[in-house]
Amino acid sequence: MAQAYGMTRSRKSFFAKTSSYMFLLFWLFVTLFPIFWMVSTSFKPPQEWFAWPPIWIPVEPTINNYEEILAIGPGGTGSENTKLAGAQQVLTAILPIRDSLIVAIISSTIAVVLGSFLAYTISRYQTGGKRYPYILLMIRMMPPIVIAVPVLAYFSLPWWRGALHDNYLGLILPYVLITLPYAVWLMLSFMHEIPRELENAARMMGAGRILVMRKVIIPLIRPGLAVTFIFTFILNWSEFLLAYTLAGQKLVTVTVQLSQYEAADVGRLYGPQAAFGTIAIIPLIILGFMIQKHLVTGFSFGMVRK
Amino acid sequence: MATPELVGNYTPPVSAWARFIRWASRDRVFKWVPFVPTQALFMFMMPAFALLIYLSFINWRLTRGDWWEAGYYAVKNFGRVLTDERFVGSIGNTLLYAFTSVPVEFVLGLLLALAAQKITRGRSFFSGIFLVPMMMVPVVVGYNFTMIFSEAGPFNQLLSFLTGSDVRVNWLADFVMSKVAIILADIWQWTAFMFLMLMAGLTGIPEEPIRAAKILGANSWQIFWKITLPMLKPVITIAIVLRLLETLKVFDTVLLITGGGPGTSSESVAMTIYKVGWEYNRISRSAAMALIVFFGTMVMVFIGFWLVRRQQRAIEEGLV
Numbered sequence: 001m002a003q004a005y006g007m008t009r010s011r012k013s014f015f016a017k018t019s020s021y022m023f024l025l026f027w028l029f030v031t032l033f034p035i036f037w038m039v040s041t042s043f044k045p046p047q048e049w050f051a052w053p054p055i056w057i058p059v060e061p062t063i064n065n066y067e068e069i070l071a072i073g074p075g076g077t078g079s080e081n082t083k084l085a086g087a088q089q090v091l092t093a094i095l096p097i098r099d100s101l102i103v104a105i106i107s108s109t110i111a112v113v114l115g116s117f118l119a120y121t122i123s124r125y126q127t128g129g130k131r132y133p134y135i136l137l138m139i140r141m142m143p144p145i146v147i148a149v150p151v152l153a154y155f156s157l158p159w160w161r162g163a164l165h166d167n168y169l170g171l172i173l174p175y176v177l178i179t180l181p182y183a184v185w186l187m188l189s190f191m192h193e194i195p196r197e198l199e200n201a202a203r204m205m206g207a208g209r210i211l212v213m214r215k216v217i218i219p220l221i222r223p224g225l226a227v228t229f230i231f232t233f234i235l236n237w238s239e240f241l242l243a244y245t246l247a248g249q250k251l252v253t254v255t256v257q258l259s260q261y262e263a264a265d266v267g268r269l270y271g272p273q274a275a276f277g278t279i280a281i282i283p284l285i286i287l288g289f290m291i292q293k294h295l296v297t298g299f300s301f302g303m304v305r306k
Numbered sequence: 307m308a309t310p311e312l313v314g315n316y317t318p319p320v321s322a323w324a325r326f327i328r329w330a331s332r333d334r335v336f337k338w339v340p341f342v343p344t345q346a347l348f349m350f351m352m353p354a355f356a357l358l359i360y361l362s363f364i365n366w367r368l369t370r371g372d373w374w375e376a377g378y379y380a381v382k383n384f385g386r387v388l389t390d391e392r393f394v395g396s397i398g399n400t401l402l403y404a405f406t407s408v409p410v411e412f413v414l415g416l417l418l419a420l421a422a423q424k425i426t427r428g429r430s431f432f433s434g435i436f437l438v439p440m441m442m443v444p445v446v447v448g449y450n451f452t453m454i455f456s457e458a459g460p461f462n463q464l465l466s467f468l469t470g471s472d473v474r475v476n477w478l479a480d481f482v483m484s485k486v487a488i489i490l491a492d493i494w495q496w497t498a499f500m501f502l503m504l505m506a507g508l509t510g511i512p513e514e515p516i517r518a519a520k521i522l523g524a525n526s527w528q529i530f531w532k533i534t535l536p537m538l539k540p541v542i543t544i545a546i547v548l549r550l551l552e553t554l555k556v557f558d559t560v561l562l563i564t565g566g567g568p569g570t571s572s573e574s575v576a577m578t579i580y581k582v583g584w585e586y587n588r589i590s591r592s593a594a595m596a597l598i599v600f601f602g603t604m605v606m607v608f609i610g611f612w613l614v615r616r617q618q619r620a621i622e623e624g625l626v
């Protein structure tokens with residue numbers, strides 16, 4: 001009897017385990033398929049983009065798509081002597097990547113420095129009151145289009161039009177504004193882990209504020225700083241709406257350029273777009289895996305921790 | 307020769323910088339050091355929001371000179387906007403996207419998290435791969451789904467395989483399927499978020515109550531409904547609220563997958579505001595829409611934060 005009970009028990013758990021694996025494998029396939037499709041398309045020659053039945057693995061693999069987008073034509077618009085039939089020119093990926101890097105790195109750095117400092121004073125002195133972090137978070141919850149409409153008019157005022165309209169600074173300021181809440185909340189959750197006694201002990205032994213910051217706080221939150229930087233970098237790199245509305249003529253970011261292949265009148269350039277997409281997500285995936293353990297913390301603003 | 311007093315009391319000259327640092331490191335001053343530049347940034351951006359109100363009362367187009375020269379238009383913008391079927395429809399669409407994709411994401415995420423708990427090997431492998439969509443650029447996700455749902459795409463191939471006939475439909479030109487594609491893109495990208503949050507919640511559940519319930523003869527179904535789920539409540543609330551508020555902002559995938567089409571049937575609010583403002587140049591009208599959306603979002607955010615704060619307190623007090 002006992003043996004039989006054990007048997008159904010183990011059979012049941014075997015069934016549960018197998019179905020679990022099946023379900024996880026199913027989702028694994030679902031997750032990987034669009035990515036696989038993009039990478040595969042990026043190696044397809046034009047005649048295979050729209051072939052029916054769809055071609056899963058390119059029959060005549062080519063790196064032409066990558067060559068096209070990595071070329072810079074006159075005026076920085078892209079390769080003019082394209083080999084793609086029907087297309088006058090293929091938009092370049094180099095300049096957007098440069099611009100995106102500039103904007104994303106500068107605004108993430110500002111957000112992280114300001115955010116971690118602010119998180120420190122919030123957690124130690126309650127600067128700004130108890131509700132301050134929530135007020136910050138509210139900025140993040142606003143749809144970016146609500147920010148974009150007035151900011152467009154505001155930045156076109158003659159006093160600073162040259163510096164802010166369709167220019168680096170004009171994107172960096174809103175980016176700092178919308179990533180600062182993330183930085184503060186993430187750093188707050190890291191700050192809470194530093195025991196206050198440690199600081200007090202250092203202060204008691206005569207260390208000044210600067211020394212305490214340099215020798216106690218910063219070494220302890222360094223991983224947190226790295227995570228926050230990577231996280232805000234990912235957000236800024238993927239940001240589309242503000243880059244599309246506040247900039248887009250002179251200053252073209254990666255996401256804006258990516259959307260342009262879609263709107264081109266010369267037909268859909270699936271190949272170059274897929275190649276560009278592949279290039280655009282590789283750094284993010286690498287960075288994401290580096291902070292894998294902290295992604296929960298990041299996306300939940302530090303409210304849920306592993 | 308120096309007098310003994312002078313030698314004994316000698317202090318090195320203090321530079322202005324050092325004095326500044328000493329001043330700034332006093333508690334009273336120090337706590338405002340990062341606060342001031344942050345507030346300065348807000349102060350700089352604040353007039354923009356006052357401008358939003360102003361813009362919604364004038365008649366300005368992007369192509370017609372500068373906004374400070376545009377004429378007063380009273381509340382006509384609001385009248386136009388509130389009777390605009392397109393705007394009302396886009397609000398409906400946004401709510402539809404949020405309230406269909408988030409529950410599906412939640413159920414899928416919960417099932418995945420439970421499945422990942424059951425298995426013994428490869429858990430970190432699976433969760434590692436599952437994370438990838440979250441790190442994808444939304445624009446890239448958008449056109450990935452255009453490729454998949456295109457006429458010669460793998461979705462049609464799958465349908466042909468299943469039905470045995472040659473299915474070649476342009477799904478994105480269909481009134482229902484275009485919306486489904488947008489929802490599917492969101493589900494694809496953000497189920498991992500739910501999975502991650504719920505995994506974190508599941509690993510935080512203590513074993514004792516479950517073991518006790520087992521000894522008392524509870525079956526796994528009862529344990530799930532009476533113990534696991536109630537204990538996950540804070541995490542579930544936070545995850546769903548954050549996801550809902552985030553989904554209300556949807557723009558990138560809609561623009562890339564359907565461009566709002568066919569017609570304007572699949573537009574989200576952000577998309578309508580963008581199109582009216584930037585493509586039809588009625589920026590004042592889109593300012594009126596943005597103002598309405600702003601207040602609507604505020605209400606949602608307040609409700610959401612209220613829910614989240616309640617659960618956060620529960621986490622902090624160790625009730626869970």
